[in-house]
Amino acid sequence: MWPRARKREIDVYDRRLEAISAAAELGSFSRAAAKLRVSTPALVKQVSGFETEFGITLFERSHSGVKVTPAGALLVDDARSIMRQSEDALRRARRAAGDGGAVRLGVSMMCPGRQTLSMWSDIHDLEPSLRFEIVPVSDLYDERESVMRSLGREVDVVQSSFSTPRWGDACQKLRIVNVPFYIDLPRTSPLARKTRITVADLEGMRLRVLRHGNDAMDSLRIDLLADGGVDVIDVDSFDFALFNEAEEKGDAVLTCGAWSGVHPAFVGVPFLCGREVPVFLHYPLEPTLQVQKFVNAMAQLLN
Known part of the structure; x- marks a missing residue:
């Protein structure tokens, strides 16, 4: 079984909040669109549609970018809390049901995950129920993205070397090579x-x-x-x-x-x-059942 393309998650909150949060964080619709891997016009349409629907001006627009309004700042703070709570609730429900979904490997130019990908066939032989998806991620060293500090949200595992000053105790590690x-x-x-x-x-x-x-x-x-x-x-x-x-x-x-x-x-x-x-497989502090099975299978193969 080959890794599958990523599919859309269940909507447990208004997904337009992601666009609003990213634009507020980055101060730019185009950079927010790049982060979320959507077109800029599509992201602008989401934000503008939300503003029109609820009668709130979230951003001040200018040629140099966007600046969140006081009302927008309040919404963004609450929206981020809602998104975290929704994602946590979905993970807990999946864990209780014994289904953590697919194991999502984050990859980029600087962390292509070659050893992990090469081991997938053998991992699947040990754990045939596992599903595996490859998800593009941005620069691990961009503090605004915080990929390593949010494992379990957009992606579950990342193969990379480790920097204690950058990531500390943000995740668990399995040494690969x-x-x-x-x-x-x-x-x-x-x-x-x-x-x-x-x-x-x-x-x-x-x-x-x-x-x-x-x-x-x-x-x-x-x-x-x-x-x-x-x-x-x-x-x-x-x-x-x-x-x-x-x-x-x-x-x-x-x-x-x-x-x-x-x-x-x-x-x-x-x-x-x-x-x-040393290169490690990084995974969440509280992994789903599927992710833990993946890690255990990889550890068994490495030993």
Whole structure:
């Protein structure tokens, strides 16, 4: 059985509240639409329809974005509470019925979930009743999205390395594999032809490092700063814009696992630094029965 496309959840509240909440959070209809994976006109229609239906102006519109009104702010606060309570009630009902629905794996460019996907067939052999869906998620490192802190809502599990400063005790973890560090270099760099990179090779270079990318990366960053031979440049997001700027300035980028090789203008070279990065399956603190079965089956296969 192959993973299935995501299907619509039961409407336990007015789904237009999601559009209103996202627009209030992001200050933009277009960014809210991107977050919810709908078109901007469709989201604007939802918000405007709600305003017309209930006679409330929720947002002040301008060319620079939208700003929630006092009345809108009150509605958004209550709406978020309603959405959380509705989702919690649905999860409790499913748990009581012994049906947690499909196990939803969140994936993105930086967390494609390859090991988890490769194990699905064997997991299904152990637990034939399980259903599995793949759900696109945004940047795990975008604090506005809080994917890791809301597992069990939009998605149930995510495969990624872990950062204690970012996520603390927000979820449970099952270690899957350790992956090596890489140095991703512009293809025009002389070092791009090497089969491995050492700290000495990076002497005098600028190396971009994601702040709190994961615990192993934080530890390596401390050592590189103490060594002093590498100019460590802290970055707060990990996306194509990072690589585009790094290529323009001839900088190297510290990567690991699935992060390496994502940009076609860069070459990932193994970094001999004496460290590896643990990769985990992250799942909710209070998983549904189906999610717990999924985790138990994966743990059995890993052992």
